[in-house]
Amino acid sequence: xxxxxxxxxxxxxxxxxxxxxxxxxxxxxxxxxxxxxxxxxxxxxxxxxxxxxxxxxxxxxxxxxxxxxxxxxxxxxxxxxxxxxxxxxxxxxxxxxxxxxxxxxxxxxxxxxxxxxxxxxxxxxxxxxxxxxxxxxxxxxxxxxxxxxxxxxxxxxxxxxxxxxxxxxxxxxxxxxxxxxxxxxxxxxxxxxxxxxxxxxxxxxxxxxxxxxxxxxxxxxxxxxxxxxxxxxxxxxxxxxxxxxxxxxxxxxxxxxxxxxxxxxxxxxxxxxxxxxxxxxxxxxxxxxxxxxxxxxxxxxxxxxxxxxxxxxxxxxxxxxxxxxxxxxxxxxxxxxxxxxxxxxxxxxxxxxxxxxxxxxxxxxxxxxxxxxxxxxxxxxxxxxxxxxxxxxxxxxxxxxxxxxxxxxxxxxxxx
Numbered sequence: 001x002x003x004x005x006x007x008x009x010x011x012x013x014x015x016x017x018x019x020x021x022x023x024x025x026x027x028x029x030x031x032x033x034x035x036x037x038x039x040x041x042x043x044x045x046x047x048x049x050x051x052x053x054x055x056x057x058x059x060x061x062x063x064x065x066x067x068x069x070x071x072x073x074x075x076x077x078x079x080x081x082x083x084x085x086x087x088x089x090x091x092x093x094x095x096x097x098x099x100x101x102x103x104x105x106x107x108x109x110x111x112x113x114x115x116x117x118x119x120x121x122x123x124x125x126x127x128x129x130x131x132x133x134x135x136x137x138x139x140x141x142x143x144x145x146x147x148x149x150x151x152x153x154x155x156x157x158x159x160x161x162x163x164x165x166x167x168x169x170x171x172x173x174x175x176x177x178x179x180x181x182x183x184x185x186x187x188x189x190x191x192x193x194x195x196x197x198x199x200x201x202x203x204x205x206x207x208x209x210x211x212x213x214x215x216x217x218x219x220x221x222x223x224x225x226x227x228x229x230x231x232x233x234x235x236x237x238x239x240x241x242x243x244x245x246x247x248x249x250x251x252x253x254x255x256x257x258x259x260x261x262x263x264x265x266x267x268x269x270x271x272x273x274x275x276x277x278x279x280x281x282x283x284x285x286x287x288x289x290x291x292x293x294x295x296x297x298x299x300x301x302x303x304x305x306x307x308x309x310x311x312x313x314x315x316x317x318x319x320x321x322x323x324x325x326x327x328x329x330x331x332x333x334x335x336x337x338x339x340x341x342x343x344x345x346x347x348x349x350x351x352x353x354x355x356x357x358x359x360x361x362x363x364x365x366x367x368x369x370x371x372x373x374x375x376x377x378x379x380x381x382x383x384x385x386x387x388x389x390x391x392x393x394x395x396x397x398x399x400x401x402x403x404x405x406x407x408x409x410x411x412x413x414x415x416x
Contacts (some may be wrong), residue, residue, distance in 0.1 A: 026202050051215075053370065054066070054109060054210070055372070061111075065209075066108060066136075069190060070138065070294040071120065072117070072118045073103035081104075081262045083116050083262065083264045087108055088371065089133075091373075091376070091403070092376070095377065096313065102127070113191075115266065116189060120141070121143065122325065124146050124284075127149065127150075127155065128319055128325075129374070131155045138158045138160075151177065154351075162291070172188070196380060205386075213357075215367050216365040217368075219338065226388070226389050226390045227388040229243050234377065234381070238256065239256060239269070242254070252268055259400075271372060271373040272371055276334075276335075277331075277377070279319060281317055282317070286307050297365040317378070320348070329347070
């Protein structure tokens with residue numbers, strides 16, 4: 001890619017575009033006059049009365065409680081990710097302390113797909129994000145610390161295996177091998193209508209209490225940069241790239257240098273917003289004194305065998321969770337409207353305390369209406385944004401096609 005391109009993004013007359021997506025109502029575009037030009041780089045946006053607090057789009061279920069569903073993260077399951085494009089928000093981060101393999105959580109509020117997965121076990125850090133938006137946490141098993149928290153009912157949850165509150169047989173199923181040709185453990189799926197039913201049976205509130213993120217409009221098409229590529233430096237083969245697409249004003253996602261598509265909807269995975277948080281990656285150790293730091297003891301109630309097996313195995317990212325974290329703010333990068341914004345995240349410790357996001361000047365981040373992907377990486381990992389031209393996009397596409405056609409041993413040598 002060519003280096004050194006800098007794009008100054010001016011905000012003039014724009015059309016605010018409210019996306020139609022997956023059961024959400026379409027809002028008419030609104031022309032913005034030059035007198036209504038954005039102040040401080042924020043594009044004006046008339047938020048609908050029934051806007052999702054996460055996406056900012058009109059949504060029939062805007063006042064209904066979301067569900068945070070754990071997806072698998074294994075390389076072989078990625079091509080079968082179903083209805084990930086229907087999620088209002090997606091969270092991705094490493095799920096083991098000893099390697100950089102990632103796992104994913106989809107947050108569903110506006111949409112209620114009948115097949116979500118493949119699913120796998122949950123982790124404390126995903127619980128924290130779900131708790132921050134008052135989502136019901138949905139998992140298919142978990143490590144001993146996670147299950148211990150859920151057994152103590154620190155938040156509303158539904159599980160398809162042991163640990164926490166059982167979701168019920170009708171909410172959890174294995175896809176047929178003819179549809180998903182994977183091992184049984186990788187064919188685990190759930191259904192939003194059944195999850196909603198199970199939550200009601202357990203007396204969980206269905207009201208959305210999350211106050212929501214701030215939103216802005218989309219930049220005019222003729223003012224968008226031609227290209228840009230974001231590298232999120234998880235270890236291979238879990239490395240993630242996002243290519244800015246000016247036609248859709250979104251970020252086309254690549255996993256392990258392969259274009260990602262939703263198995264169920266056949267749509268390109270292409271969020272409107274990407275957040276990257278870099279923070280310290282700890283692990284749960286039996287010899288750490290958590291209580292003296294004013295924290296919860298993660299091992300209280302966990303049997304000796306699981307303590308011995310799980311110590312040092314599972315991550316505890318410092319993300320301001322209400323149970324085990326001492327760090328409540330840190331650096332973050334934001335990508336929307338073709339721009340990179342350097343800023344920070346903050347989160348007050350406590351039950352259901354939301355994340356807050358700010359730019360370098362301390363102004364609250366306004367997201368573009370649409371899906372948000374949150375990437376959490378350990379400190380020191382490569383996060384790189386390269387602006388570019390339309391020619392750069394074409395060159396990247398040719399490069400990927402050549403690598404895909406090359407023998408595996410050759411393709412491996414081209415990894416960053």
